[in-house]
Amino acid sequence: xxxxxxQLWLHLSLLQLLEExxxxxxxxxxxxxxxEEALVQLEATAQxxxxxxxxxxxxxxxxxxxxxxQGHVAGDQALKTLVHRIQLNKRDxxxxxxxxxxxxxxxxxxxxxxxxLNAIQRIQSDLQTQHIEISYGTAQTPSEDLYAxxxxxxxx
Numbered sequence: 001x002x003x004x005x006x007q008l009w010l011h012l013s014l015l016q017l018l019e020e021x022x023x024x025x026x027x028x029x030x031x032x033x034x035x036e037e038a039l040v041q042l043e044a045t046a047q048x049x050x051x052x053x054x055x056x057x058x059x060x061x062x063x064x065x066x067x068x069x070q071g072h073v074a075g076d077q078a079l080k081t082l083v084h085r086i087q088l089n090k091r092d093x094x095x096x097x098x099x100x101x102x103x104x105x106x107x108x109x110x111x112x113x114x115x116x117l118n119a120i121q122r123i124q125s126d127l128q129t130q131h132i133e134i135s136y137g138t139a140q141t142p143s144e145d146l147y148a149x150x151x152x153x154x155x156x
Contacts, residue, residue, distance in 0.1 A: 024098040026076055027083045035097030035105050039146065042095070042109055046141045053141040054108040054116040057150040058086070058123075061133040063102040082132050089123045105147075113140050 022034030030038065039055070046053035060082055067075040079102070086096055086106065095107040108116055120136050127134055137154030139146045 027080055027098055029083055029087075030095065030097035032097065032099045035095070035099055035107075038095050038097070038107060039105075042107055043141065043146065046109065051110055052112045053146075054111045054113065055139050055146045055150045056106040056108065056116060056120050057099075057137045057147075057154045058104040058106060058120075059135045059154055060102040060104070061135060078132060081130055082127060082134075085126050085130060085132070086123055089119070089126055094119075105150075113138070116140070 022030055022037065024031040042053055045051070060079065063075055063078065066078055079098075082104070083096065083098070086104070090096060090106065091108075093109050094111075097105045097107075099105045106120075108119060111119070116138050120138070124134060124136075135154060137150045137152065137156070139149035139153065143149050
């Protein structure tokens with residue numbers, strides 16, 4: 001391998017590692033680290049331009065019992081289905097991430113509280129056709145801690 005090709009290979013390998021570091025291996029979406037990076041960027045943009053940003057935390061109900069009753073393959077498939085259905089119902093600008101075992105975050109730039117409610121109700125309705133139930137919590141900018149606020153709403 002010549003020197004320029006070695007550098008290119010090293011650079012591409014590094015980029016791949018960085019991407020893997022930000023991506024959930026099961027679902028292919030952002031993981032918590034990738035989500036946190038996106039959240040910082042979107043919050044800064046929302047604040048700078050005084051634009052709305054909504055965070056929806058989504059918890060998949062019944063994953064533990066599904067894993068126990070039907071096995072982890074069934075649980076993994078349910079997680080993939082949930083992600084796929086959310087992706088079908090979100091806008092291109094919206095960002096989805098897996099932030100925990102059965103917890104997902106959906107960042108909705110340029111979205112106020114009513115628009116976010118419409119979006120999550122549409123997602124929830126679609127998921128019900130797949131026999132997947134969710135709970136959710138939302139928070140909007142401005143907020144001291146968008147994630148903590150959405151998490152508090154999720155756990156009500």
